[in-house]
Amino acid sequence: MRRSRVTLYDLAEELNLTIQTVSKALRGLPGMSEQTRSEVVRLAREKGYLTKDQKLAFRSERIAPYPVMQRRFLLVQNEYSLNFNRLLLEGLHERFMEFGHHVQPLLLPPGLKLSAFDAWAEASGFDYAEGLFIAPRMGYDAVERKLLELPIPRILLNYPPPEAKVDSVIWDVHEAMHQAVRHLLRLGHTRILYVGDASGQRGFALRWHAFAEAMAAGGVPVQTQEHCTVRASGRPWQVDFMRLYARCKPTAVICGLDEEADAVYGKLREMEVDIPSGCSLVAFMNEASGDRPDCSRPQLLIRETGYRAADRMLWRIANPHMPYEHIRLRGEFVSGETTAPPVR
Numbered sequence: 001m002r003r004s005r006v007t008l009y010d011l012a013e014e015l016n017l018t019i020q021t022v023s024k025a026l027r028g029l030p031g032m033s034e035q036t037r038s039e040v041v042r043l044a045r046e047k048g049y050l051t052k053d054q055k056l057a058f059r060s061e062r063i064a065p066y067p068v069m070q071r072r073f074l075l076v077q078n079e080y081s082l083n084f085n086r087l088l089l090e091g092l093h094e095r096f097m098e099f100g101h102h103v104q105p106l107l108l109p110p111g112l113k114l115s116a117f118d119a120w121a122e123a124s125g126f127d128y129a130e131g132l133f134i135a136p137r138m139g140y141d142a143v144e145r146k147l148l149e150l151p152i153p154r155i156l157l158n159y160p161p162p163e164a165k166v167d168s169v170i171w172d173v174h175e176a177m178h179q180a181v182r183h184l185l186r187l188g189h190t191r192i193l194y195v196g197d198a199s200g201q202r203g204f205a206l207r208w209h210a211f212a213e214a215m216a217a218g219g220v221p222v223q224t225q226e227h228c229t230v231r232a233s234g235r236p237w238q239v240d241f242m243r244l245y246a247r248c249k250p251t252a253v254i255c256g257l258d259e260e261a262d263a264v265y266g267k268l269r270e271m272e273v274d275i276p277s278g279c280s281l282v283a284f285m286n287e288a289s290g291d292r293p294d295c296s297r298p299q300l301l302i303r304e305t306g307y308r309a310a311d312r313m314l315w316r317i318a319n320p321h322m323p324y325e326h327i328r329l330r331g332e333f334v335s336g337e338t339t340a341p342p343v344r
Contacts, residue, residue, distance in 0.1 A: 006049040015039060045098055071101040072128065073313065076147060077135035078108040083258070084286045084302050085135050088157060091306020092133065099314070103133070108143065117146050126150060131313045133157055136170075137201055153316045155309045159202045160326060167316055169309040172328035173203055173284070174210045176298030179333040180254050180282045181214035183296065187341045189252040189280060190220050195241055195264055196256025196284075198229035207256040207284070238267055245271065251342035252280040261285055265292055276340040283338075296339040299331025 012022045017040070024031055025040035026049075075092060077085040085105070092103045106124055126132070131153040138144040141161075148154060148166055156168040184192055192215065198208035208229055212222040226248050228241045241264065245253075255264040261283035265275070273279045275293070282296045289295065308329060316322075 006044075006047040008049075011040065011043055011047065011049060015043060045094070048098065071099075071130040073101065073103040073131045073133065074124070074126065074129045075103055075105045075133040075135060076108055076138075077105060078138060079110060081135055081137040087286065087302040088133075088135060088306040088309075091303040091308075092310050093306075094303075095307045095310035101130075101310075103310075108138065112143055114142055114146065117143065121150070126152070131155070131317065133309060133313070134166075136203060153313060153320070155313050155316070157305060157309055159206060161202065165324060167312050167324050167326070169305050169312055169327045169329070170203075171301045171305050172330045173207050173300070175328070175330050176284065176300065176333075177207050177210035177254075177256070178214045179298045180284075181211060181218065183333055183335065183339065184252045184254070184280060184282065185218045185220075187252075187280065187339060189342055190218075191248065191250045192220075192252045192254060193244060193248060193250035194227040194229065194254050194256060195237075195260060196229060196254075197231045197237075200231065204257070211254065211256070238263055242267055242271065245273075250279065252282070252339070255281070255283040258284055258286045261295070262289075262292075265295075276338050277343060280339040280342070293338055294334075294336035296334060296336040298333050301329040301331045305329055 008019050008022050011017075012019045015022065017036070021032060021036070022040050025037045026044060073092075073096070075085070075089060089103065089105055096103055109120060112120060129152060132147065132150060132155070134144065134147050134154060134156045136158040138147070144161075148156070148164055154166050156164065156166045156170075158168060158170055160166060160168045181192065194208065194211050196207060197204045199205060215222045226244065228237060228244050230240070231237050232240075237260075245268075253264060253268070255261045264283070265281065268275060268279060268281065275281050280296070282298075284300065285295060285297050286300060286302055288297075308327060312325075312327065
């Protein structure tokens with residue numbers, strides 16, 4: 001079935017813009033608002049319009065821009081990461097819809113034993129999937145290794161473990177942490193308290209190491225015992241955070257995990273700390289929250305990671321023998337209402 005031809009004129013007429021504006025938007029040229037640019041790009045995707053450069057890129061990577069076969073992909077996730085996996089799935093869906101492909105989310109059974117893995121994979125239809133996306137925070141290293149060994153194209157949505165033979169796409173928390181620390185250092189903060197589990201996942205450890213690295217680069221040594229990085233069983237980490245805050249008297253706090261941001265903000269308010277005049281706060285948040293002031297934060301490009309991973313999957317299918325690549329997406333830093341220079 002032939003695909004109806006969409007022109008620049010069609011896009012311009014529907015958006016009530018000039019053809020020149022539409023063309024500039026699709027080529028990434030300046031001269032318009034980001035809202036206008038995003039509207040043009042979104043409509044072009046919906047209509048299946050491709051620029052000459054996009055067609056050349058598809059041709060060079062041997063990806064059919066208008067495939068005749070629908071493909072089925074799987075996104076394996078677990079119950080601990082459904083909050084940001086929703087954003088990943090949105091990005092995957094958005095990209096695959098342009099090609100007519102489908103991605104199916106698949107929940108990893110809690111406590112899945114290795115002896116039951118093969119039966120679960122067979123019942124889940126792995127044999128009939130064209131490719132597999134592995135979400136972050138699998139939690140079980142052995143299960144993640146089994147997923148990485150499956151004989152189908154795989155994309156890891158995480159930082160890869162050593163010697164992993166897999167392509168990976170992930171939002172860059174290392175760069176994000178450097179942005180957060182440098183933002184606070186430029187404001188004049190040197191007593192900065194880090195809050196976040198430093199050992200539970202590869203990405204967690206990377207955030208903590210990036211924090212120490214960025215602080216050292218700014219001439220501020222880091223003492224591990226002065227930061228809330230341990231999640232001891234049987235003792236709420238919030239208790240350690242409040243004790244450390246009272247003892248170290250930081251002028252700024254960086255919360256490295258989205259799921260702990262609300263608790264950190266609440267505990268600061270409970271201690272009657274005014275934000276930002278009494279203490280600045282930077283939080284790694286998956287999405288902006290409407291329940292509190294606009295938080296200063298690095299942008300975590302989670303939805304965009306899903307979109308880029310879909311492209312990488314199609315590339316891997318078309319180029320099965322090419323070297324593996326690890327892609328990190330960098331966002332910008334958002335200076336919100338929760339940071340200010342320290343009171344002298």
